[in-house]
Amino acid sequence: MISCTVRYEIDPDKLDAFEIYARFWLKKIPEMGGTHHGYHMPYEGPNDIAYCHFSFASLADYEAYRAAMWDDPDCLKAYKFATEAKCIRRYDRSFTKPLLKGATVEELGL
Template sequence: MTVTCFIRYQIDPFQREAFKRYAETWGRIIPRCGGNLIGYFLPHEGSNDVAWGLIGFDDMAAYERYRSVLKDDADGRSNFELAQSLRFILREERTWLEDVGATRDVARQVTP
């Protein structure tokens, strides 16, 4: 069973660029530590203080292995410390979702 960690962030809207840099840094760290980075998403229209991150794993055991590797990753620790020092993340919530495989990454069939 493939699972996705859906992370909802409440961010300081005046520090949007700091969160963007934080997310881009995870783009290098997460795959290296064993996670399948689906992506980070910034607010575009509507609410200006909610962002999301989605990370996939083969199963919860793969997530536990990822956490163990991440704990020892110097860049990962540094990125966490950056977020804490600049305080651009006001709140973080995690939800675990089971992927419906037949619906994942289905390309559009209509060409623009």
């Protein structure tokens, strides 16, 4: 599994528009084979930073999603919406491999 974290710098005066855009992807990513872990919106602290987390079974599956979304009319409409609303100033993506299974104290070997 590979997880993508997107760090958005958003326009705090256009938070409503960004939330509409985010809600689209909450629905669309699962439709395209991924698992969405949600958006984390500004609350306390910086008012212009939001995070998004989603996963695909493999990097190949993520790359297939990225290719398919450029041919998907709904995805193109979502990008057009965000561009016209100017709610996103910039974004960065990073990829991680989730660690989901805990260890017992015995496994620490101490």
